Amino acid sequence: MTATRRGRPGYDVDSLxxxxxxxxxxxxxxxxSMEELSHRLGRTKSAIYHHVSGxxxxxxxxLDRALDALFAVTDEPAFRTGRAIExxxxxxxxxxxxxxxxLPYVTLLLRVRGNTKVExxxxxxxxxxxxxxxxxxxxxxxxxxxxxxxxxxxxARLLFGTVNSLIEWYRPRGEEAARELADAVCTIAFxxxxxxxxxxx
Amino acid sequence: MTATRRGRPGYDVDSLxxxxxxxxxxxxxxxxSMEELSHRLGRTKSAIYHHVSGxxxxxxxxLDRALDALFAVTDEPAFRTGRAIExxxxxxxxxxxxxxxxLPYVTLLLRVRGNTKVExxxxxxxxxxxxxxxxxxxxxxxxxxxxxxxxxxxxARLLFGTVNSLIEWYRPRGEEAARELADAVCTIAFxxxxxxxxxxx
DNA sequence: CATTCAACCGACCATTCGGTCAGTAATCAA
DNA sequence: TTGATTACTGACCGAATGGTCGGTTGAATG
Numbered sequence: 001m002t003a004t005r006r007g008r009p010g011y012d013v014d015s016l017x018x019x020x021x022x023x024x025x026x027x028x029x030x031x032x033s034m035e036e037l038s039h040r041l042g043r044t045k046s047a048i049y050h051h052v053s054g055x056x057x058x059x060x061x062x063l064d065r066a067l068d069a070l071f072a073v074t075d076e077p078a079f080r081t082g083r084a085i086e087x088x089x090x091x092x093x094x095x096x097x098x099x100x101x102x103l104p105y106v107t108l109l110l111r112v113r114g115n116t117k118v119e120x121x122x123x124x125x126x127x128x129x130x131x132x133x134x135x136x137x138x139x140x141x142x143x144x145x146x147x148x149x150x151x152x153x154x155x156a157r158l159l160f161g162t163v164n165s166l167i168e169w170y171r172p173r174g175e176e177a178a179r180e181l182a183d184a185v186c187t188i189a190f191x192x193x194x195x196x197x198x199x200x201x
Numbered sequence: 202m203t204a205t206r207r208g209r210p211g212y213d214v215d216s217l218x219x220x221x222x223x224x225x226x227x228x229x230x231x232x233x234s235m236e237e238l239s240h241r242l243g244r245t246k247s248a249i250y251h252h253v254s255g256x257x258x259x260x261x262x263x264l265d266r267a268l269d270a271l272f273a274v275t276d277e278p279a280f281r282t283g284r285a286i287e288x289x290x291x292x293x294x295x296x297x298x299x300x301x302x303x304l305p306y307v308t309l310l311l312r313v314r315g316n317t318k319v320e321x322x323x324x325x326x327x328x329x330x331x332x333x334x335x336x337x338x339x340x341x342x343x344x345x346x347x348x349x350x351x352x353x354x355x356x357a358r359l360l361f362g363t364v365n366s367l368i369e370w371y372r373p374r375g376e377e378a379a380r381e382l383a384d385a386v387c388t389i390a391f392x393x394x395x396x397x398x399x400x401x402x
Numbered sequence: 403c404a405t406t407c408a409a410c411c412g413a414c415c416a417t418t419c420g421g422t423c424a425g426t427a428a429t430c431a432a
Numbered sequence: 433t434t435g436a437t438t439a440c441t442g443a444c445c446g447a448a449t450g451g452t453c454g455g456t457t458g459a460a461t462g
Contacts, residue, residue: 007408008458027316030231034450046452047410055450085395111312115228137394147396150385158389161366162359169358184351188359192393193338194286195348208438209428235420247422248440256420 013061016041016051020058021104029059029108056118063112063122066105069098070129085145088136088159089190093182095163100170100178107167133160162189214262217242217252221259222305230260230309257319264313264323267306270299271330286346289337289360290391294383296364301371301379308368334361363390 023032023040034055038045052058073079073094079087099106109126112119137156140146146155163185170181224233224241235256239246253259274280274295280288300307310327313320338357341347347356364386371382 006406006460008410008460010409026314028229028231028314030229031316033448035448043409044411045450046412049451050409113227113229115232145396146394147388147392150388150394154382154385155389155394157370158363158366158386159394161369162363164369165359165362165366168362168365181355184355185359187348187351188356188390188393190393190395191348192389192391193347193351193356193360194391195346196397205430206438207430207436209430209440211428211439234418236418244439245441246420247442250421251439 011041011043011047011051013051016048017058017061017065018104021062021108024059024062025104025107025111029111056116059108060118060121062105062108063118066102066109067122067125067129069102069105070095071125073098074129074132083145084136084139084143088133088140089186091133091136092159092163092189093186095160096166096182096185097178099163099166100172100181103167103170103172110164110167130156130160159189212242212244212248212252214252217249218259218262218266219305222263222309225260225263226305226308226312230312257317260309261319261322263306263309264319267303267310268323268326268330270303270306271296272326274299275330275333284346285337285340285344289334289341290387292334292337293360293364293390294387296361297367297383297386298379300364300367301373301382304368304371304373311365311368331357331361360390 019041020032020037023037026032027036034045034048038048041048052061073091076094079090079094081087082090109122112122112126114120114123134153134156137146137159138152141148141152141155146152166181166185172178220242221233221238224238227233228237235246235249239249242249253262274292277295280291280295282288283291310323313323313327315321315324335354335357338347338360339353342349342353342356347353367382367386373379
C-alpha cells in the first residue's frame with residue numbers, strides 16, 4: 001500500500017510522538033522544553049517543527065490517540081450486548097488493557113487540566129466516556145446487580161478512579177500480566193476487598 | 202499568645218500559600234508564573250519574595266502541609282489499636298476526610314513527579330505512607346479478613362488509588378458530606394459494588 | 403550521473419521566566 | 433513625632449522559552 005519512502009530517512013510522526021509523550025510524562029507538559037525534547041530525539045529543535053506545527057500539536061496527537069483507544073472499546077460488539085453489569089465489567093477489563101497497552105498516552109490524558117483549547121477538547125471527550133460509564137452503573141443498579149446504597153454517580157467515579165489510578169504505579173510487564181491486573185481490578189472493585197461469607201459483613 | 206502585629210499589615214505566609222496552591226492546581230506548578238501569582242494576590246512579584254525565598258519554597262510548604270496532615274492520622278490513638286482490618290478502614294476513612302479538608306494541598310501532592318529535590322523529598326514521604334498501608338493490608342490478609350486471592354500489594358495500591366482519585370472530582374460541600382463520602386468509599390472499597398447474596402457471586 | 407524530495411541544521415527572534423535590589427509606604431510603640 | 437518594624441514597589445537582569453527561516457544533507461529515482 002505505502003509506496004517506498006522517498007528522500008532522506010529519519011523520524012516519522014509516530015516515533016517522534018512516542019519520545020515526546022515519554023518526556024512529557026517525566027517532566028510534565030509545561031516542564032518540557034522543545035530544546036529538551038530535541039536532545040532526547042538526537043535532533044535539533046527545528047527538526048521537530050518539520051514534523052509537527054508546534055508543541056501543542058504533539059499534545060493533541062497524544063491525547064487523541066488515548067481517547068480513540070478508549071472509545072474503540074465502546075464500539076466493540078462484545079460491549080454492545082448483554083446485561084448492564086456484564087457490559088460494565090467488560091468495559092472495566094478492556095479499559096485496564098487499553099491503559100496498559102497505551103500507558104504513556106493514557107497517562108498524559110489523565111493529567112490534562114483544560115488550560116488550552118486542545119486540553120479542553122480532550123476533557124470534553126473524557127466526560128463523554130465518563131457519561132457512558134455512569135449510565136451503565138445506573139442501569140446495572142436498576143437491574144438490581146449493583147448495590148443500591150451508594151449513589152450510582154459516585155460508584156461510577158470510584159470505579160474508574162480505581163482503574164485510572166493504575167497509571168500511578170503500573171509498568172508494562174507483558175500481555176499476560178496486564179490480563180491478571182485486569183482480573184485483580186475487577187475482583188476488588190466488584191467483589192470488595194473484605195472476605196465474603198456473611199451478608200453485609 | 203501571639204504578640205500584637207508590628208509594621209505594615211498584609212499577607213501572611215499562610216494566606217499567600219492558599220492562593221498559590223489554588224493557582225498551582227489550576228494551571229499546574231510549571232505552568233504558573235510568579236507574575237501570574239502576583240496578579241492573583243493583587244501584589245507585585247517582588248512582594249512574594251518578601252514572604253518566601255522562591256517558587257519552590259511555596260511548593261515545599263504546600264507539600265509538607267498535605268503530608269503532615271496525612272501522617273497525623275497514623276499518630277492518632279484510634280489508629281494504634283484494634284484488628285488490622287479495622288485500623289485499615291479507619292485509615293481510609295480518615296484519609297478521605299483529610300483529603301476533603303486539605304483538598305488543594307493534597308491535590309498538589311498527588312501530582313508531584315519528582316523532578317526537583319523538594320518533589321523527591323515529598324515522594325519519599327509518600328512512599329513511607331504507602332508502606333504503612335501496604336503493611337496493614339498484608340496483616341489483615343494474614344488475619345483472614347482480606348481476600349487472599351489478590352496480591353496484598355496490589356490490593357493496597359487499588360485501595361488508595363480509589364481514595365486518591367477523589368481529588369479529580371470531589372469539591373467541598375461541608376463536613377457531613379465529607380463523612381458520607383468516606384462512608385461510600387469504605388462501602389464500595391471493602392464491600393464491592395456488586396450486590397451480595399451468594400458467595401463469590 | 404543529475405534530479406528530486408523529505409529530513410535536518412544553526413543562527414536568530416521576541417517574549418517570558420524566576421529572581422534581585424534599592425528604595426518607599428504603612429503601621430505600631432514610645 | 434520619632435524610630436522601629438514589616439509590607440511592598442518598580443526597574444532591572446541573565447537565562448530560557450516556543451517558534452522562524454534560509455540553507456544544507458542524504459538517500460532513492462531516472
